[in-house]
Amino acid sequence: QKEVEQNSGPLSVPEGAIASLNCTYSDRVSQSFFWYRQYSGKSPELIMSIYSNGDKEDGRFTAQLNKASQYVSLLIRDSQPSDSATYLCAVLRLTGGGNKLTFGTGTQLKVEL
Amino acid sequence: DTGVSQDPRHKITKRGQNVTFRCDPISEHNRLYWYRQTLGQGPEFLTYFQNEAQLEKSRLLSDRFSAERPKGSFSTLEIQRTEQGDSAMYLCASSLDRVNEKLFFGSGTQLSVL
Numbered sequence: 001q002k003e004v005e006q007n008s009g010p011l012s013v014p015e016g017a018i019a020s021l022n023c024t025y026s027d028r029v030s031q032s033f034f035w036y037r038q039y040s041g042k043s044p045e046l047i048m049s050i051y052s053n054g055d056k057e058d059g060r061f062t063a064q065l066n067k068a069s070q071y072v073s074l075l076i077r078d079s080q081p082s083d084s085a086t087y088l089c090a091v092l093r094l095t096g097g098g099n100k101l102t103f104g105t106g107t108q109l110k111v112e113l
Numbered sequence: 114d115t116g117v118s119q120d121p122r123h124k125i126t127k128r129g130q131n132v133t134f135r136c137d138p139i140s141e142h143n144r145l146y147w148y149r150q151t152l153g154q155g156p157e158f159l160t161y162f163q164n165e166a167q168l169e170k171s172r173l174l175s176d177r178f179s180a181e182r183p184k185g186s187f188s189t190l191e192i193q194r195t196e197q198g199d200s201a202m203y204l205c206a207s208s209l210d211r212v213n214e215k216l217f218f219g220s221g222t223q224l225s226v227l
C-alpha cells in the first residue's frame with residue numbers, strides 16, 4: 001500500500017465549477033497535511049496546510065481532514081483555467097531525525113472554458 | 114529574491130560523468146531537504162539536513178549519490194557515474210526547525226543523462 005494515494009486523473013471541470021481532489025494516507029501517526037500545486041515543468045508551490053480534523057478555508061480553497069478515515073481533500077471553488085495544474089497531496093510525520101514529507105503522485109486538474 | 118535558490122536550472126550530461134547541484138535555502142531555515150521527481154510521479158524524498166548534520170537518507174540514495182551541507186547554509190548534491198535512470202528533476206526544499214513546519218521548494222534542477 002502506498003503511503004499517500006491520489007487519483008491521477010485527469011479531473012476535468014468546467015470553469016466556475018467546484019473541483020474536488022481527494023487523498024488517502026496509510027500512516028496513522030501522520031500529523032500534518034499539505035496541498036501543493038505544480039504547473040508543468042515547475043516546482044511544487046504550497047497552497048494549503050491543515051493539521052486538525054475539519055475544514056480550513058483560504059480564499060477559493062478549502063482543505064478537509066478526517067484523521068479517523070485517513071482522508072484529506074481539497075475543494076477549489078469557482079474554478080478558473082489558471083487552476084489547471086497537478087495537485088500534490090503531502091503528509092508530514094516525525095522521523096527519528098526530524099520531519100519527513102511524503103507526496104502522492106498528484107491529480108491532474110483541467111479547468112475547461 | 115529570498116526564496117530557495119537552485120543552480121543550475123538545467124543540466125545535460127553524458128552517461129558516466131559526474132554532476133553537482135547546489136541549493137541555497139531561505140536564509141533563516143535550518144532544515145534542508147533534497148527530493149527527486151520523475152514525470153508523472155510525486156517528489157520522492159532523498160535526504161535531509163538539520164543545520165550541517167545529515168539526519169536521514171532514503172534507500173533511493175545509492176552510493177553514487179552524496180550530499181553535503183558543510184556550514185549549515187548551502188548544500189550540494191553530487192551524482193557520480195551518472196546513469197540514464199538518474200534523469201529527473203532534483204528539488205531542494207527548506208523549512209524552519211519547528212513541528213509541522215512547511216517546506217518551501219526551489220525551482221529545481223532538471224537533469225538529463227544521455
